[in-house]
Amino acid sequence: MTYSPEVRERLERDAKEIIGRYPKTRSALLPLLHLVQSEDGYVSDDGHEFCAEMLGLSKAEVVGVSTFYTMYKRKPAGEFHVGVCINALCAVMGGDEIWDELSEHVGVGHEETTGDGKISLERLECNAACDFAPVMMVNWEFFDNQTPESAKQLVDDLRDGKDVRPTRGPKKLCTFKEASRVLSGLPDELAGDGPSAAGPSLEGLKLAKANGWKAPEA
Amino acid sequence: MSTTLTPVLTANWDRPDSFTIDGYGPYEAAKKALGMDPDAVIQAVKDSGLRGRGGAGFPTGMKWGFIPQGDGKPHYLVVNADESEPGTCKDIPLMMANPHSLVEGVIITAFAIRANHAFIYVRGEVLHVIRRLHAAVREAYEKGYLGKDIFGTGYDLELVVHSGAGAYICGEETALLDSLEGFRGQPRLKPPFPAVAGLYASPTVVNNVESVASVPSIIANGADWFAGMGTEKSKGFGIFSLSGHVTRPGQYEAPLGITLRELLDMAGGIRAGHRIKFWTPGGSSTPIFTDEHLDVPLDFEAVGAKGSMLGTRALQIFDETTCVVRTVLRWTEFYAHESCGKCTPCREGTYWLKQVLKRLEKGQGTEDDLSTITDIADNILGRSFCALGDGATSPIHSSVKYFREEYLKHFEVGGCPFDAKKSTLWGDQ
Numbered sequence: 001m002t003y004s005p006e007v008r009e010r011l012e013r014d015a016k017e018i019i020g021r022y023p024k025t026r027s028a029l030l031p032l033l034h035l036v037q038s039e040d041g042y043v044s045d046d047g048h049e050f051c052a053e054m055l056g057l058s059k060a061e062v063v064g065v066s067t068f069y070t071m072y073k074r075k076p077a078g079e080f081h082v083g084v085c086i087n088a089l090c091a092v093m094g095g096d097e098i099w100d101e102l103s104e105h106v107g108v109g110h111e112e113t114t115g116d117g118k119i120s121l122e123r124l125e126c127n128a129a130c131d132f133a134p135v136m137m138v139n140w141e142f143f144d145n146q147t148p149e150s151a152k153q154l155v156d157d158l159r160d161g162k163d164v165r166p167t168r169g170p171k172k173l174c175t176f177k178e179a180s181r182v183l184s185g186l187p188d189e190l191a192g193d194g195p196s197a198a199g200p201s202l203e204g205l206k207l208a209k210a211n212g213w214k215a216p217e218a
Numbered sequence: 219m220s221t222t223l224t225p226v227l228t229a230n231w232d233r234p235d236s237f238t239i240d241g242y243g244p245y246e247a248a249k250k251a252l253g254m255d256p257d258a259v260i261q262a263v264k265d266s267g268l269r270g271r272g273g274a275g276f277p278t279g280m281k282w283g284f285i286p287q288g289d290g291k292p293h294y295l296v297v298n299a300d301e302s303e304p305g306t307c308k309d310i311p312l313m314m315a316n317p318h319s320l321v322e323g324v325i326i327t328a329f330a331i332r333a334n335h336a337f338i339y340v341r342g343e344v345l346h347v348i349r350r351l352h353a354a355v356r357e358a359y360e361k362g363y364l365g366k367d368i369f370g371t372g373y374d375l376e377l378v379v380h381s382g383a384g385a386y387i388c389g390e391e392t393a394l395l396d397s398l399e400g401f402r403g404q405p406r407l408k409p410p411f412p413a414v415a416g417l418y419a420s421p422t423v424v425n426n427v428e429s430v431a432s433v434p435s436i437i438a439n440g441a442d443w444f445a446g447m448g449t450e451k452s453k454g455f456g457i458f459s460l461s462g463h464v465t466r467p468g469q470y471e472a473p474l475g476i477t478l479r480e481l482l483d484m485a486g487g488i489r490a491g492h493r494i495k496f497w498t499p500g501g502s503s504t505p506i507f508t509d510e511h512l513d514v515p516l517d518f519e520a521v522g523a524k525g526s527m528l529g530t531r532a533l534q535i536f537d538e539t540t541c542v543v544r545t546v547l548r549w550t551e552f553y554a555h556e557s558c559g560k561c562t563p564c565r566e567g568t569y570w571l572k573q574v575l576k577r578l579e580k581g582q583g584t585e586d587d588l589s590t591i592t593d594i595a596d597n598i599l600g601r602s603f604c605a606l607g608d609g610a611t612s613p614i615h616s617s618v619k620y621f622r623e624e625y626l627k628h629f630e631v632g633g634c635p636f637d638a639k640k641s642t643l644w645g646d647q
Contacts, residue, residue, distance in 0.1 A: 021378045023292070023335060024418055029400035030383050034342070055400070068402040068558075069383035071342050083343075087304050088502065088548035089462055089534050094642035125386065125552050127343055128301045128310040130461035130534065131468050134643060140345040147644055168314065169346040182349060183342050183381045191353035194346060196236040197315040203468030204458075205231055207484055208223040215224035215455065216446060218439035 038180035042073040078120035083137040087126040093133040101148040131200035139179040141166035221476045228471045231315040242318035247434035251326040259330040265441035267453030272426030273529045275518045284413035293333040294422040299340035300389040303501035305532030308457040309427035317354035323430035342381040386556035390604045391424040405604035449475035452517030463537035479512040492537035500529020502549045503609025505616035541636040542621045546613045547575040553610035564607030567598035581633035
């Protein structure tokens with residue numbers, strides 16, 4: 001294992017906190033895989049070994065699990081992992097066109113990373129924001145109602161180091177590694193950022209209020 | 219108009235602080251429930267007629283009642299927040315805007331089934347939703363609504379937010395449990411059902427987010443209040459999610475039994491200058507409907523009687539510019555990608571469906587291919603551990619039934635007769 005003693009100590013401290021939440025230790029495997037991904041930007045050989053050691057599993061058992069799930073990357077993802085939904089509804093609403101133009105613009109394909117390590121792309125299945133189609137995600141934050149132009153601009157801005165703001169999310173986009181840490185169960189302090197709900201999420205409520213429609217009184 | 223909207227779960231979403239306890243309220247329903255006998259809580263939910271909001275529509279109170287009591291084993295509540303069914307987009311905005319309705323529902327549900335440990339298994343691809351859940355749970359702990367001796371009743375409950383890692387199959391309840399135990403998410407053979415041998419082989423209730431979040435309103439307002447909405451066998455309200463070629467897509471919370479015609483009226487109709495072609499009542503796993511089904515009451519019984527399923531009320535609307543063959547191909551590619559590989563009919567069947575559909579879409583198929591895809595679908599349906607494979611057959615059978623001519627047209631003209639650009643959000647500009 002090549003983690004430095006300081007890194008190893010920090011990871012162990014985090015891992016123990018996570019493991020302590022579960023009645024049985026193995027339940028912490030998915031969170032720990034997110035944790036090692038937050039260190040390396042993918043699930044590395046070291047990462048697999050670390051999870052195995054912490055949970056008393058064989059490395060083969062850990063690899064068997066990590067390779068089942070698409071969010072665990074087998075090679076380094078970009079600092080910004082950019083997904084385009086190409087499931088049926090988003091594809092029809094323009095996701096296919098966005099993917100084609102974006103992939104050509106960035107010069108990489110599905111699950112590939114640019115040479116500078118900045119951007120990786122993924123063809124996403126449904127991300128549960130269909131009323132905002134076509135949808136994109138960057139480091140698992142929502143970028144709603146995209147077009148081929150907005151998608152290319154977004155990636156250019158990310159590469160230029162400009163501040164980019166998700167449609168429904170924090171004021172500032174965090175990196176793929178920082179996002180992975182939140183997923184491991186160690187949240188940052190950004191929950192209060194961004195709207196409660198936006199756009200289509202509020203259409204029904206707006207209409208109900210305009211018409212005075214309410215659920216019946218108890 | 220006969221049916222109107224009934225915002226309950228969505229009622230506070232326009233408050234800037236709706237995701238905090240200040241914006242939600244002081245958990246009065248949980249306080250009330252913890253002063254009741256747990257069996258009385260179960261009875262209230264039974265009396266309300268609440269049925270599972272994750273798609274299957276199983277009576278929620280009855281599910282709780284299956285948990286054996288006095289068995290000496292720990293009991294668990296697991297919230298299925300793995301919302302991934304194509305078209306389904308209700309739980310994610312609900313947890314983003316109103317996570318406390320879920321946390322309060324968890325407290326009441328866990329108390330009723332005598333569980334002291336609960337989990338929210340949320341899909342990993344929704345970072346900000348996960349932040350909001352963590353923050354809500356932390357706030358509830360700080361207020362003493364979670365942890366030891368809640369409301370001074372002596373009842374203890376630990377609640378863990380657990381992020382998944384990108385696998386649609388983990389929305390299947392037994393695959394979810396395997397995943398939560400730290401394994402590959404593959405379904406288990408049932409029986410035994412989770413109520414008997416669920417998480418760590420202990421009695422477990424797995425409920426959808428919206429089901430659990432509906433519970434506080436039932437306890438606060440009474441079973442009769444809830445049962446007073448909806449239809450005879452499909453009681454209460456639910457969030458209907460309109461997406462696709464509609465003027466104002468979005469979330470519309472209404473009594474079960476509302477029709478798509480009514481919902482479309484509210485949503486400004488199909489986008490200007492177009493007409494509806496086909497739609498799903500509840501996600502891609504529910505057989506598609508057409509314009510002849512606009513007046514079908516959207517409840518479990520009426521949708522079922524017309525050959526589909528209410529599912530998750532994910533109303534994906536496609537207008538006449540959309541190629542049904544292309545759409546079905548994309549759903550099929552999804553099922554092939556997400557099949558966990560455990561059962562041969564699903565693993566192989568979805569793979570071959572994808573191959574044949576690709577050929578058909580390119581206009582290189584034959585009429586025999588239509589028999590081939592329906593044959594393959596017949597050999598998947600009912601032959602695997604879980605419903606993923608069954609779901610994959612829904613778009614196949616229903617699209618061939620309603621749009622056979624359109625499949626034929628593809629190989630008559632030697633390609634897709636549609637211009638994909640016209641279907642896009644910017645297609646009319």
